[in-house]
Amino acid sequence: MKTRNAPASILVAGLLIGLGAVFNFAMGLIFSLAPEDLKAIAVPRTPSGAPPQLLIIAGVACIAFGFVYLWVFKEFFNKSPIAIVLIYTIAAINILFGIFRWPVGLLLIAINLLVIFLVRSNSAKKWLGSSA
Numbered sequence: 001m002k003t004r005n006a007p008a009s010i011l012v013a014g015l016l017i018g019l020g021a022v023f024n025f026a027m028g029l030i031f032s033l034a035p036e037d038l039k040a041i042a043v044p045r046t047p048s049g050a051p052p053q054l055l056i057i058a059g060v061a062c063i064a065f066g067f068v069y070l071w072v073f074k075e076f077f078n079k080s081p082i083a084i085v086l087i088y089t090i091a092a093i094n095i096l097f098g099i100f101r102w103p104v105g106l107l108l109i110a111i112n113l114l115v116i117f118l119v120r121s122n123s124a125k126k127w128l129g130s131s132a
Contacts (some may be wrong), residue, residue, distance in 0.1 A: 006077075013115050014076060017087070021069035024062045034057030051092035078127050084119060089115050 006014075026049070032055070075083035091112040098105030098112070118124060 005127070009011055009118040009120075009121040009124045010077075010127055013087075013118040013124070014073060016111060016115050016118075017069055017073045017076065018078055021066045021073060024066035024069060028059045028062030028064075028066060029058070031055045031062060079130075084128065087115065 035101045055072050068086075068090075072086045076087065095109050098108035101108070119128075
């Protein structure tokens with residue numbers, strides 16, 4: 001990864017992307033491996049009382065998103081143009097989901113707006129535009 005001479009905006013954005021990956025992995029493991037610990041979540045149960053496959057599917061999806069975040073993280077520090085497009089896309093999707101979870105989603109909206117702001121800063125654009 002090319003972090004040499006990276007501005008603070010790039011490092012903070014990368015940190016937030018990395019934290020997103022860790023969060024997705026953690027939630028995926030909890031959903032997949034310990035659905036009985038999530039009794040506070042209102043999830044429809046099967047007639048036998050067992051948790052449905054919904055939590056397992058959600059866990060696998062979270063783990064998959066964790067891998068996407070890791071890939072974006074790696075590509076971001078390699079100054080790949082596709083990483084910037086993916087950052088904008090993922091941030092826009094997260095902002096929409098944050099609106100659906102209002103007011104709890106306000107934190108998600110704020111974090112994603114911060115990432116967009118950091119990636120669009122002049123110092124970040126200059127660093128991302130420089131050659132390897």
